[in-house]
Amino acid sequence: MKKILFMVFILLITNSFAQTNVTLLSNFNPYPSIGYNDIWGYVDSQGREYALLGTRHGTSIVNVTIPTNPVEVAFIPGPNSIWRDIKVHSHYAYIVTEGTGTGRGLQIVDLSNLPNSATLVNTIDTWFTRAHNIFIDNGYAYVIGTNNGGGMHILDLSNPTNPTRTAYYLGSNYIHDVYVWNDTVVAAAEDSYDLIDVSNKSNPVLISVSPSLPGIYAHSGWMTEDKRYFVGTEEFDVRDVTVWDLQDRTSWDLIVPSWQMMNPLPTSGDPVHNLFIKGNYAHISYYKHGYVVLNISDPTNPFLAGEYDTYSSNNGTYNGAWGCYPYLPSGITLISDINTGLYVLQFNPPSNIPPQISHFNQNLVYTDSSVIINANISDDEQITGANLHYRTVKDEFTSDWFIVTDNNGPSGSLYEFIIPGQTNRTEVQYYIAAVDNDNNVSTLPEGGSGINPPGEIPPPSFFNYFVKIPGQLVVNGFSPSSDTTILNNGEVPFTVNVNDTSLLNITYQWFRNGNVVFNNNGNSYLYRSLTIYPAPRTDSVRVVFSNGFYSSEISWQIFVEPVTSADNNDNNIVSDYLLSQNFPNPFNPSTNISFSLKESGNVRIEIINSLGQVVDVILDEFRNAGAYILKFDASALPSGVYLAKMTSGNFSKTIKMSLMK
Structure with a gap:
């Protein structure tokens, strides 16, 4: 029976579409020494358009009716903070921040007299003094990431200058952000996305929780306009953009495990921030990448449709574009850059797009069996041909190019190409090519050409993977060499020396009395006896080491003898954790x-x-x-x-x- 390895472990998306399709109309930087955060938009009764630009010391209200000539018309001071979030209901702006001091809590600003003035009409700190985000839907404000629990406050805005609270939901972890529609909330709750029923504004009910994905921080997201797919952003630079199918609201189906910008290859320190959907496009403030637009007409295969880099440097991690607002009637997009302020941009959707190719890539293959290469290939019209070109490199010999196709035909936009199995220490180089009914040819990586067959002229660079057959672990020594005895205030260093015959990375997991104390923290651990535990006693230390395929372990016992010592005990009485x-x-x-x-x-x-x-x-x-x-x-x-x-x-x-x- 032939074994097939599906390459779906580390998902790094590269896209073959390289056009920018964004025009800079203006950049407005009124507070260069202060810095900026979030942004929102507002349209007055005369159709004039405004940017509500968060700064570290307040909110700047900027008239962008003439998008090439932004003008600040009002400024609302607020607590100093890196974080500020702004939303609009009727002709009122609602502003929250994590700052403290004068203006803390919820600021309510009357915008009805713009462009002449804007007035702070109320500041409320009854239910919270700090908050990370706010979302407004159908006359209710949802305030999240607050002090005193980090849950979700639901505020009735029937009286817009004096809201009342209908509920405070604490059924999820700390909630960083939410998206709300039709009495349903998607809460970005750190380790997961939670779906919450708020049809009863006094009694929110948890519906379902997404699976926890390794390494993610569920940051924010937006629903597609048909309200079937949730497109999430993870701020920890692990997966960046994910897409979930919520047709069944009781379960979360992850259909795009990751989409990441590449520059041109993935680098650490390039996280995503906020995402907003309008029509078939997701508009993203992507920190150091600036403004990024994805075509999500097929949510299972998002691809790059436009970008404008607002941050010229590549230094730091959390610099560049913070917020994005693509909903003004004029069609302009507002971007707030942490360092350089307001950008007024025009996204120009492309036409006659060549085939779009995205691919799930992996660098190592640990089998000599056949390997399936998955690729999503789509077009604004019709794909008429697609194939994969591969060659092998071993012992300084490079083979000719071979071509494989999807023998069974694609499933929607998903193509499967099978590369035959290879021997140990073989490098396989490959690229993917497609042609549409207008004879537009794309390759991934970019740069190839030719129609018969598609991609007959290779691109300048290729994907590749190495075949590495796992070997056994060899223990060269460990210390202490046997069980040991110490006093109750003593310490013992533990070390192991392990080699892997196939040169794979080795991970170490240390346990103390059966509890994990270090994950992948190296081949040593310092045991310290805790005098708060009585002696004599016997403690245990165990280390499990693995190359991902083979594992082994070593364990020790520590016999702890008593000493005379005083126990430093805090006797503060508290009522909760x-x-x-x-x-x-x-x-x-x-x-x-x-x-x-x-x-x-x-x-x-x-x-x-x-x-x-x-x-x-x-x-x-x-x-x-x-x-x-x-x-x-x-x-x-x-x-x-x-x-x-x-x-x-x-x-x-x-x-x-x-x-x-």
């Missing part, structure tokens, strides 16, 4: 993390980077019930967004922290 927002935040290089334990027990606090990797464990020990403050020193870490995750018993909570150096 709590992980509070760190302070200060943003921070450099250290910050304070406070937490409370309702009951005594083991507590673990991990620091997780934007790739979903645990970069530090700042606490993993037994603590008595009470309130605590830990100081976290991030001197050794680069700038970026990090998560602090606390686990104690059945309690688990995560906070988001910003390290800015």
Whole structure:
């Protein structure tokens, strides 16, 4: 029986469409030394158009009726903050921020007298003082990412200057953003997307939860106009854009596991931010890539339709385009760039598009069986031919090019090309080609040409994978060489030396008394005896090492002898478990993390980077019930967004922290 390996593990999307199709109308940078965040749009009763541009010190209201000549007509001061979010209902703007001080909470601004003036008519901090985002639909505001729980406040805007709260939903994790339509909410809830029924505004009910994907931070997203597909953005630069089929609201079907911009190849530190859908296009503020437009006429196969880079540098991670607003009647798009302010852009949808090819790529294949190469190929009219060209390289010998087609024909836009199995240490180079009924030819990677057959002239670069047959692990030594005895305040370093005969990467997982203490943290672990546990006792340390195909382990026992010592016990009385927002935040290089334990027990606090990797464990020990403050020193870490995750018993909570150096 022939074995087929489906290459779907690490999804890195490259697209063959390279046109820009975006025109710069103007750039307006009134506060270059302050910085910017979100953006929204507004149209007054006379049809004049405005940009509501968030800055770090307030909200700038800019008249863009003449898109080549933006003019600031009003400014609403607000608390200083990196984060600010703005939405509009009727002729009122609703503004939230994570800043503190004067103006904290929800600002309500009357826009009815524009372009002459705008007036702050109310500031409400009754239910929250800080919030990360706000969404307005059908007369209700949904405020999320707030202090005191991070849930979702539902506000009735029947009285637009004095809203009332109908519910505070806490049935999901911390909610970063939402999309709302027809009494249904999609909540971006850190590890997952949650679907919530809000037909009863006083009693939101959870409908379903998406699968948790490794490494993602569910950031935000938008529904397609037929309300079937949800297009999500993950801010941690792991998958960037995902597409979910929500035809069955009780389950989440991931149909596009990842779409990422390439420059021209994927690089770390290129995350996506916010996405908005209008018609067949998704308009994206893509941080360092600027303004990006995807054609989603076929949601299963999004492809690049336009882009405009608002950030000329490639430095940093969270720089460039923050917000996007494509809904003004004139058809212009507003972009807010963190560094350089407002961009007024015109997206020009292309016509007579050549075939669009996207491909799920993987660099290594661990089998000598046949390999299936999947590709999505679509066109604005009709694909008339598609194939895959491949050749092999081994021992400095390069073969001729071979051509394979999809013998069974495509399933919709999905093509399957089978490359025969190869021997160990063979490199396979390949590219994909397609032609449409107008004789437009595309190759992926780009640069190939020729019609008979499509792509007969190869592109200058190729996809490739290496065949590597996994080998066994060899243990060269470990320390201590046997079980050991220490005093209750002592420590023991543990190390293992392991080689992989096939040169695969080795991962290590360390356990202490059956609990994971480090994942893939290298071949050493320092055991420290915890004096809060009674002695004499016997602890255990175990390490499991793997090359992904073969695993082995070594375990030790540690016999802990008693010493005379005082137990430093905090006896603060608290009523619940709590992980509070760190302070200060943003921070450099250290910050304070406070937490409370309702009951005594083991507590673990991990620091997780934007790739979903645990970069530090700042606490993993037994603590008595009470309130605590830990100081976290991030001197050794680069700038970026990090998560602090606390686990104690059945309690688990995560906070988001910003390290800015």
